[in-house]
Amino acid sequence: MMKRIVLALVATAALASPLRAQDALVTTKTLSPEVAQDCARAALAECRKRGFQVAVAVVDRAGIAQVMLRDRFAGAHTPTTATGKAWTAASFRTSTTDLSNISQPGMMQAGLRNLPGAVIIGGGLAIDAGGAMVGAIGVSGAPGGDADEACARAGIEAIRDKLDF
Template sequence: MVRASLSILAPVVVCVSLLSCRPASGQESLVTYKSLSPEIALDLARATLEDCRKRGFQVAVAVVDRFGQTQVMIRDRFAGPHTPATAAGKGWTAVSFRTNTTDLIGISQPGMPQAGLRDLPGAVILGGGVRVEAAGVTVGAVGVSGAPGGDADDACAKAGIAAVQDKLDF
């Protein structure tokens, strides 16, 4: 008798198990994320450019969103013609690898495990790409090109981020 009732219950157990493994509802399948507004991106670019000017540097500044798409590009009058593309590339690289570009320099040297990063299309492994974070989440990056060295590009980018940090803590 016990064996008969177990054989009858087996299909019921299978059905209950299958019903409890249903896919998530549409609401649970959506992803939400924070994003830079165009106004904050523009303020960030302006603050970065202003800091570079105070230091005597003619640069291009690119602010990219969390996906690496350029939101704002500003090129100072005398910045080199290569600087807009380089600044955008630095920003794209920082968000793509979720690492400031200065930190990528050492780990991508020839002979290092990540040396192949330098060969990826669009990757710019030079200082001057700095991630922008809000509440611990990467929301974009600033790329700076044209200062005399990546450390100077980094300094301008970090000063620009600091100038708008209160707006980033949304």
Template structure:
């Protein structure tokens, strides 16, 4: 009798393996974590005398939080959002991305893609080695300054990101 059920068990187990391969789970920032990172980045820049905009996106580059200081330039909203989008899309620092895509490099043409910003200030946000979001800053006196503020934003949520 027990041998009759063996083929049925094999079929059920095979079906379970197929179902697991058909779906996957992802992690993304909560709105609360995104807001905390944005507020910390904004405060870091303020302490240095910079009026900036900060954008935090989910893992796909869709905007979750946008904060703009009262005297930040009008352009900073779009640039910060696009820096975060670039960091999420390419899963890299936009400062490094800018160096890797300079004229004469094999990937220089990627700079022509709409929304791509090859200037410092955008960083991916990772938890347990997985991309969960990105942060972009615009308005500091250069890409390095923007990136420092973005790092401050990530540092503010680092404990919550540990999985």
């Protein structure tokens, strides 16, 4: 009887060990540099079509910059702002417009506006694929966050067929 118990414990331990090793590692997906660049170029093209000179930044899922494009007459502040919007969208996994709406002065989430590096102005969107966030895009320089966001959305739509896996 004791042999069976020991054998059962050894078998259980042997089967459980690979499960623990697998749990120690996490697999993630992120945009390739080529797809990130396609996204940024499409957003820039959409803003140009609308007559706006902007900067566009695409970050990976951790908020690290992959691509930054600045149109020739976009303001000097736009690259930093676009990157900040993309970082904020990636960090919070939502649009910067939604964050702006829930963090107005006097609201419970108003403190979000004071977080270092957070740019809570419309124009930043998370990029989702296969049920996971794979990056984010930020646009700055159009007259208003809604116009920035429309260009960002056009960038995402331009790569949508590459993201559906």
